[in-house]
Amino acid sequence: MNSEIRRSLRQYSYVIPLILPALIGIAIFQLWPIFESIRVSFYDYKMISGSMKWVGWQNYLKTLQDPLFWQTVRNTLWFFILKVPVQMVFAFGLALLVQTTARGIGILRTIILIPAITSMVVVSVIWGLMYHPNNGLINSFLEYLSLPPQKFLISPKQSMPSIALMMIWKDVGFNMIFFLAGLMGIPSSIYEAAKIDGAGGWEILRYITVPLVRRTTVFVLITNMITAFKVFTPIFLMTRGGPANSTRVIVLYLYENAFIYNKMGYAAAISILLGLFLLTISFISTRDKPY
Amino acid sequence: MQIKKRKLNLLLSKGLIWGCIVFLVMFFTIPYIWMSASAFKPRTEIFANIHPLSWRTFIPLHPTLENFYTLLVKMKFWLPLVNSLGIAFSTVTITLFISSLIAFAISRMEFRGRGLIFALVLSTLMIPFEAIMVPMFLVTQKLGLDNTYFGLFLPWVADAFIIFLFRQHFLEIPTDLQDAAIMDGCSPFQVYWKIMLPCIKPALISAAFIKFMYSWDSYIWPLIITRDPNKMVVAVAIAKLFTDQDILWELIFAGAFIATIPIVIIFIFLQRYYIEGIVSTGLHGQ
Numbered sequence: 001m002n003s004e005i006r007r008s009l010r011q012y013s014y015v016i017p018l019i020l021p022a023l024i025g026i027a028i029f030q031l032w033p034i035f036e037s038i039r040v041s042f043y044d045y046k047m048i049s050g051s052m053k054w055v056g057w058q059n060y061l062k063t064l065q066d067p068l069f070w071q072t073v074r075n076t077l078w079f080f081i082l083k084v085p086v087q088m089v090f091a092f093g094l095a096l097l098v099q100t101t102a103r104g105i106g107i108l109r110t111i112i113l114i115p116a117i118t119s120m121v122v123v124s125v126i127w128g129l130m131y132h133p134n135n136g137l138i139n140s141f142l143e144y145l146s147l148p149p150q151k152f153l154i155s156p157k158q159s160m161p162s163i164a165l166m167m168i169w170k171d172v173g174f175n176m177i178f179f180l181a182g183l184m185g186i187p188s189s190i191y192e193a194a195k196i197d198g199a200g201g202w203e204i205l206r207y208i209t210v211p212l213v214r215r216t217t218v219f220v221l222i223t224n225m226i227t228a229f230k231v232f233t234p235i236f237l238m239t240r241g242g243p244a245n246s247t248r249v250i251v252l253y254l255y256e257n258a259f260i261y262n263k264m265g266y267a268a269a270i271s272i273l274l275g276l277f278l279l280t281i282s283f284i285s286t287r288d289k290p291y
Numbered sequence: 292m293q294i295k296k297r298k299l300n301l302l303l304s305k306g307l308i309w310g311c312i313v314f315l316v317m318f319f320t321i322p323y324i325w326m327s328a329s330a331f332k333p334r335t336e337i338f339a340n341i342h343p344l345s346w347r348t349f350i351p352l353h354p355t356l357e358n359f360y361t362l363l364v365k366m367k368f369w370l371p372l373v374n375s376l377g378i379a380f381s382t383v384t385i386t387l388f389i390s391s392l393i394a395f396a397i398s399r400m401e402f403r404g405r406g407l408i409f410a411l412v413l414s415t416l417m418i419p420f421e422a423i424m425v426p427m428f429l430v431t432q433k434l435g436l437d438n439t440y441f442g443l444f445l446p447w448v449a450d451a452f453i454i455f456l457f458r459q460h461f462l463e464i465p466t467d468l469q470d471a472a473i474m475d476g477c478s479p480f481q482v483y484w485k486i487m488l489p490c491i492k493p494a495l496i497s498a499a500f501i502k503f504m505y506s507w508d509s510y511i512w513p514l515i516i517t518r519d520p521n522k523m524v525v526a527v528a529i530a531k532l533f534t535d536q537d538i539l540w541e542l543i544f545a546g547a548f549i550a551t552i553p554i555v556i557i558f559i560f561l562q563r564y565y566i567e568g569i570v571s572t573g574l575h576g577q
Contacts (some may be wrong), residue, residue, distance in 0.1 A: 014479045015402045021442070022393040023408070025449025025454035028434075030415040033426035040426065047429075108312060110559060111319050115566070118556050120507040121526040122547045125533045126326050129540060135341050137325055137348070144344040169319070174569070181570045230421040233510055237530055251421045258425045259515060267425045282417040 037275075041268035048262055059269035069270065072253040073246055075160065079249060080228040082164035083171075088220060090168065091175030096209075098176065099183050109176075116173035124237040128153070129167040131238075156246035159239055163247060167234065171227070175220050182216030183209070226278055250274055323551070324349050328547040334541045358545035359373060370521065371528040378444045378524065379506040383499050385448040390498070391423055391491070393458035395483045399469060409458075416451045420512075428515050438517050443524070447506065453498045456572045460494040463485060497568030498559050507554065525550050 022157065041060070044053040063069050098109045115123065130137040131152040139149040152162045186209065194204050232251040241248030241256075254274070258267035329337050331351040340347040362368045396402075397409050420427075427446060428437075436442035464487060472482045488495070510526040517523075525533075529546045532539060558565065 011400075011402055015396050015400055018392045018396040018479070021409060022412075022449045022454065023390040025389065025445070026412065026415055026451070028430065029427060029446040029449065030418060031424070033423040033430050034418065034452065036429055037423060037426035040429065077576075094315075097308075108315065108563060111316055113566075114323070114555055114558070115319060117504060117554060118551055119510075119526055119529075119554075121508070121510050121530050122551050123322075124555070125529055125543055126322050126547055129538075129543065130322060130325070133539075135338060137321075137341065137344075140341050140344045140348070143342065157495075177566050177570055227421065230419055232421060236511075237533060253427065254421075255511075264425065264429070271422050271425050275418065278419050278422060279417055280506060 006166040026246040034275075037268050037271050040265055041272050043265045045262050045268075046262055055265065059265045062266065063273060064153055068245070068248070069253065072248050072250045075245070075247060076229055076231070078160055078162055079231055079247075080225065082161055083167055084221070084224045084228055086164075087168045087172050087224065088175060088217070089120060091172045091220070092179050092217075094172065094176045095179035096181055096205075105155070112176060113173040115170045118170070118254050120233045121172075121237065123166065123170050124234040127169075127234075128238045131162055153239055154243055156244045159243060159246045163234055163238060165227075167231070171224075177225065178216055178220050179213060186212050211240045222284060225281055229274070229281075239251060293387075310459045315498060323555075326544050326547050327552070329541065330544040331355060332541065333357065337540055337544075357381060358541045359549070362545045362549075366542065368528060368549075369524045371372050371523045374522060375525040378440065379503050381440075382444045382447055382506040384461065385444070386453055386502050387498060389448060390450060390453040391457050391488060391495070392483065394461055395487055395564075396453045397454075398458045398461040399464075399482075399487065400479060402543055412454050416455070424511060424515070431516060436516075438519050438522065440522060442516050443513055444506065446512070447502075448507075450502065452572050453502065456494055456498055457491060457567060459571060460491040460496070464490050478577045490535065493567065494563055495538075497564035500557070500565050501568050504554065507550075 042054060042056060044055045044058075045051070092259055094112060098105055098112070099179070129135075133139060133149065133151055133154060136152070142149055151158060153159050190208060190212075191204060194208055199207070230251060231249055232255065233246050233254055236255070239247045241252050250270070251274070254267050254270045257263045257270065325348065328349050328351050331354040332340075333353060333355055336352060340352075363372075393408075393412070397405060397412075431437055431442050431446060434442075436445065468486055468490075469482055472486050477485070508526060509524070510530065512563045513522075513527050514530075525546075529543065529550060532543045532546060
């Protein structure tokens, strides 16, 4: 007994130094903030003066009654609807194209992935200039095609679709690599069997490829959902939520409440609601791993 | 007749595919070509050649390095460049070290509470940064790390994705190797450092590249955690050029060029590792 305790102690003296650094980091910068967030969400906390007043559930009630909060929820959903379906179909098509072993196709795959590894700030800034109504590249391109110039980011109707287009351009490569991995997982014998049975290209796609990458599709959809609900940087840089609140999304509203309006408690309550929502989506995704 | 029709069909579909490919290449590269060309153009030339669209829009007629000189020297862009490199380097080395240590313990050592610790690590995978950025800021401020270099990278070094990636790779190493080393009298740390770490080199490369890019890209965190202009990072510096009252297009192009092109070149060489790391962890964007 005694020696067993000593042995397990010896064992821990080896294990603890190995696991401690990472655990401390996780405890301080991941877990503590969660508790801090829950705590602050029950207070009226002004960071500048440092005053803290217990308000109970008030911050949550205020959030749920705040029309601007619901506007940001609708805007975020709109961004999701504009971006995700198009991006996924596009990514699937690209994966099918890039999957072939034709010469030079590797270069195309690399090119499609370059926006995905480019900094979000650089992408926002360059596309921000491309969308410029007078000197932007896109209007000059439309002029070349004899089409009327557009207002893009300064029009409440076009602002969100413009940002969604840019984000599709940036993120489609990410989705493509997951679809590619899914396609690689389909054994070639299935395709051969289908060809022998006389199936055409369209039928193979409809009855074999699409159903067999279903799990990948679900996984990609869920991760896209999460990333769409977290969108912040491009909107913060390109429109600041304007024009006329047309691009004010949840995380931007959260940021403004915390760091501009000095309403930390309110921002914490929004954080908790957003966190709970994303957590629910994540739970679904862990049940459905890509493969 | 039949054969002729089939030949025509084949030609048509080949033409269609090539049309698609040309369109795709243009769609994904034109912003980069425009950016790179404009970075080497004098300001007047940028604006003179946007309307009407022609080859002049994409080729500098009088290439100059003046934009880079103005940006790096006069506007002191070299400082955020050095800051970002230092922060990225610190993030990568510390992350790789502490994540591989814990991943090694979780995957190759037996101790009570192992499953619990792994579950704890995994649970943080689901916490998106955006949902905890406000309390993370409050915690970092409480620790007195706001406005410091440590505050810029310490919160990012314990990364569950990287731990998860390393654990998967450690699990693939046969146990015989470890057993032999223990027989020879290696301590657990020696097993880790001399035997296991060299075995997961590909995972280390993908983790280093992914983590480097995250650090290089990070914008919100540096923006909220430091107001000190001497500790500004590249992303914040570029964003500042863009949001300033009068936009200096030529400097933005030069800054974006410096921040992007080296990464793209590294990516071209390391993309295999990058894709492997992304796909095997299910890591997806930021």
